[in-house]
Amino acid sequence: MPALGTAGFGIRTFYAATHPNDKCGANGLPLTPNSVKILGRFQFLKTLSHPRLCQYLDISKTKHECMLVVSEHHSSSLKELIKKEGSIGESEIVRVGYQLLEGLCYLHNNGVVHRNLSVEHVLLDVEKNVKLSEHGLYYMTDYGADVSFPIGLPRYMAPEVLCSGPVRVDEETGHCVQPLSGPKSDVWAFGLILLQLVLGKEIWARLGIKETLHKIVEMIKSDMSPIDIFQQDATVASKLQGTSRELRDVLRLCLTVSAAKRAKSSELKQHPLFRDERMKAVPHKEEVRMCTTELRCKDLELPTYEETIENEFSDDHLSRRSMSEVFYLWRLAGGDLEAVLRKAGLAKTRRPVHLLPCYGIVDGEVFGQDRDFAELLDFTVVPLSQEQLRYRLRDVPATAYYPLLEEESKVVETQSLPTSPSSGELTSSASLPLVIREKDVEYQFHRIILYERLLAAYPFKRPCIWREARVDIPPLVRANVWAAILEVEGDVEGMYDSIDKETPTTTDRQIEVDIPRCHQYHELLSSPSAHAKFKRVLKAWVLSNQQYVYWQGLDSLCAPFLALSFNNEALAFACLSAFIPKYLHKFFLRDNSAVIQEYLAVFSHLIAFHDPELSNHLDGIGFIPDLYAIPWFLTMYAHVFPLHKIVHLWDTLLLGNSSFPLCIGVSILQQLRDRLLSFGFNECILLFSDMPEIDIERCVQDSIKIFCSTPKSATYRQHARPNKKKTSEDRPNLSYYSRDYHDQPQSELSMEPIPIDELKGEKCCRISAEDLIELGELAGAAYSRSPTKKRQTSKPMILIVDVRSPEDFRRGTLQDSINIPFQTAFSPEGDLNPCSAVQTLNSRRNQVIIVVGNRGRNAANFANELVRLGYSRVCVLHKGLDVFRTTGLITVPPADI
């Protein structure tokens, strides 16, 4: 994306054509509105960046199929130049002509035909450089099929365009019936523009449409060259005589009726006329994408000292930021497109009460409605003032535009924000809720600049990115930050290109059925362009993971990545490919029941661990996780929430390890706790059939809390991703937070696979001996991996309950443990028999209760009973006390008092 420079932003509107009443497409679903189609096709135009083009920035649709397009804008145009200065010298004509060709060649190489070229649509920046505008209209409207107005002014209509007649839309496919206009129709218009520059006035200025079209018809029918027809006018002839032979030759090459004989734009660029211009021209360098194997330093020329001085002396630092970034900030600074239009008097529509039809029949056809004049195409471009943005950023010091990324050793946790005079203010805004931070222009400004620098240094700066992401991720850079967190690297595009996404496969049908049901409220994702991309990414994933199959839900998983990296399918695919093994290892096996059953069993344990009352209630009514939680985990909540909530959830989820999603599940249940407790089975089913609104920020905070208060081994799953061989040193071992259990070194004190039936039979999670040693500080308050224990000074946060017989207990047990023998613990009513140990148990209810027994089932059963009685945070020592035999931690308890 080019830098802002001296450019302004402009907004224009047009209306998409409406579909006939209740028409359905070939798949039986209602037709996609044309506005949505345009929205999807437009996205590609954003990727076209060239110094001779007005950069497209944004599109949105408002009520009633009205489209708002934002692009770079300059206030003067070729039309004004001609009006003001009349004929300009030939060297100037050649310069403008060559710049026009540069723009056209770039478009044509990218498969875009302008079709809308005219002197009005050639803008000039302050240095009189050419900027083509409106070049995407023909492309984004599916070559005119999605709008009811013709594209291009009659005067510039190439002969073949005129001969094909106005666009007719095929009823079945919704595409244009006639052959599409080729790049050569732009060459004709280019010729006309050149001719007008030579003449110093507009041709056929006073003719109506009919006369203009007849003029072109005349040229078509005549055997003379159009340029000779023009020369029949004496003034034209004399003007042309005054120009060089080469210029006349170019004109003749452009203004040729026969398209086959007309020159191509690339050929014209090589014409001798432009010899000098070609020498002067600076080749345009394509922007490099985040993950690429191309050399980023290729043809890098370090600026000389003088140049640097010259550039740096400009005070307008904002103008050096990219346009998309400035436009993003413009929005945050209170920029409102519709308000701008209203102020300019452009959004003025007729009163709805006057437009109403007066009669309708049962088929849905209506009669007597009026057409709104506002729907007609208006070429007016309303400039967007940057004043407000600049005012909001007036106090930002120049240094804030170029933050230093300190050496890692010097960075202290708290100094994660750039140091600037206003950073005190920034850290205070950092504590505000996320939704407010995302709307704060100054905060976002700092964050974006910081991230942009970090991303430019990716993968080198990955630890920094990781650390910043724990604060928040600005929406503008989210796609790339996610990719960085997911450790996407290497030749992403090459990989993606090498997968055959075209050949039909057996899963195609299912994919095609699922896509039109996936996040379709999202305008971008509901467009046909998005559907095509969806299909390609999903097929690519299925093909490149032969051991897995397509399960419904994969589409939902893909949606957030595709929505973020819409113009970079390869990146979306790479992210998806990195995400699935991390969180959904083996979930997409043809027979995934073992994996899912284990996941759900661990989830039930976690509910019981944190909320025994809810767990008892849900178990009591038989509302087991199998009934509601499978789509949660299979799609990592992407099927459950709307996209704007998923991104916030995933911002945190991506930083967590593979058991973090379980904690999210518990936090969702906690938000609905009151209702769930009062509901019976049927009401619960009904509640989850249509997920109620969830406060996502609270959900994220709660799940972090839950995660931090869960012993790591409690969420052990044998089907989680096995330990990766490569220990990635570039990712900081910031905390326990990000590490997977499987990534830790294993010993005989660690967890080991438990048969699924056993797992399901128990209500409580098991904890490994390792975790017990750590939590209980049995090996001293040494290096700790667990966040459960926060303050070094506080008492141990666990209570060890030895449920073996008193004889065994006296023979040796763990330090500080209490003894409640299982055999005698419970009264016939099921309550705990009161004794001093039970009193201790009751007085320390906030602590993690670890039930320790022999290898038998006594400990598990005891724990089940505790849960039934409403004790929270109960877990069972895996493998019983015997596991400590070799550790020397078993001591003889002090004698009973």
Added chain:
Amino acid sequence: MPHSVEKDFSYVFHTKSTKSTLKVAVTVPLRTSVKEFVARLVQAHNLPCFAVQDLEEKLEEFVNRENCSLQDKNAEDAIKKVKDGEINADDLVNQWLPAYTEELKLYSKPYEPSKDEKFAEVYHSLIHSPALETLLNLEHEYSLGVERLIKDRDRDLQHLQEKQRKEMDEALANVGTVYRDEDINLLAQRQFENSQTVESKWVSELSALHEQQKAEYREWVHRVHEDSQGNTTLPTYVQRLRSMSNALPDAEEEEREAPITRLEESFTIHLGAQMKTTHNLRLLCTDILELCRHKPHTVGGVVIPQPQRLQTAMSLYSHSLCGVVMLVDSRLNTYTGSKQKFALVCDSSTDFHFPSLERQLQVIEQQLPLAAEIKAQKRLMRGEEADQVSLNSSSSSGSASNEDKEKGGERRLHSGDFYLTKHSNLSEVHTVFHVVADDNLRTSDITSRHPVILAIRNIIKLSFRYDIHTLTVPLLLTHEMTEEMTISWCMKRAELMFKCVKGFMIEMATYSSQESRTIQFLVPSGLSEELFHQISNMIPTIFRLSNPLVVKSS
């Protein structure tokens, strides 16, 4: 003139001693990138990696060349047709003309707002200014004038009726003595003509008053608007009227109480699986005309306009209209039943903005032939399909269409059709959808494909299109309770309607904005309170209510 063409591409590469040739058919233009296509070729033909880059270049060149020649060929074909006269150039120009003049502002005639629309702009700006009160008071004054005339009319007509009855009684008593049978007939005829004349005199008087008031009012509004444009300070008339309204006496005790309390219950609901939109539902039990009629409203004994009136006036030209669905029979007039009552309500004050109801119906009637044509076309298309399926049913449908024609019935309204009238002088309503319903609505077994339900779908669709944010729908599809409408009938009907409306709203909200809307479900005033609560209890089971706040005991 094809959009794409298949061409043979051949590629030659050498390895040490062998020369290999690859020949494939390539569809131009390529649907994917060249790189991807080459990757496929490499996979399919097991090509060596050293050939890849060269292959990419060659293929790119090939595709560009073929693409260009395809486009050139298409262009040449199009030009040739015109050159050879196969396509008439004048026809072509005439095709282009409307494309430009009807779709581009640059070439079309600038839009000239009608008189009504100019008035609308002025009115809308005034009603959102301090002049608001004045406007409403003036409207109110006018409506009192109409009321007086209507009272006079009713008295006069009653008087006439009485007189005629007396005459007739007397005549009948003396049949055979003073009067002959023929005399009676004559008398009846004379009386009838007499009352016709009187009635039409009143009708014309009333419409004359409406016209006069409307003209006066509009002129006044325009004048006030001009005045207010001139000076920025509050014009004197506003001050005057301000003081007048300030001087209103305090409301008396009994006036403070709401005049009639109607049974109603409101719900806030969420629609949608992932993205939720919030809407409001209201169940209310009242007569449909109560939503239209202005209720007498007095403060301190002075009759003043109702507060609802203010809301309706301010939103008349806004993007938030109120509509109501009314069920009518298939005749486009106002002579009988609820239609007549509705017409009386409409005529009870002057509509300063829209034509009279009668005039609006005339305009609607003009649309009927057009609609009939479309219907016939659709029937023809459907008919063709249906004929192939079942030949035997064609006889019955044929007779039915004949019947229609005999009545000149192609112009008739059918069940599920609706017409729409606009009003500025009703209490809580801007537009009324008159849905044509037939008697089979009373039976219990109607489905979601019933024409009236389809009409409701069409109306909800229109509401989304034309910014009607509040729509009132008769929940039981009836305006009056009758004997056969048992509790189970009502519950069944209510459930069907709730579910259908929910479906329609989800359907319409798919591609439209996130605006929230209000749907009011109306049940007839004859409904028992118990049944009302049963129906309102059904709403939470069908719609997802927004998260309730659960009160905790602690």
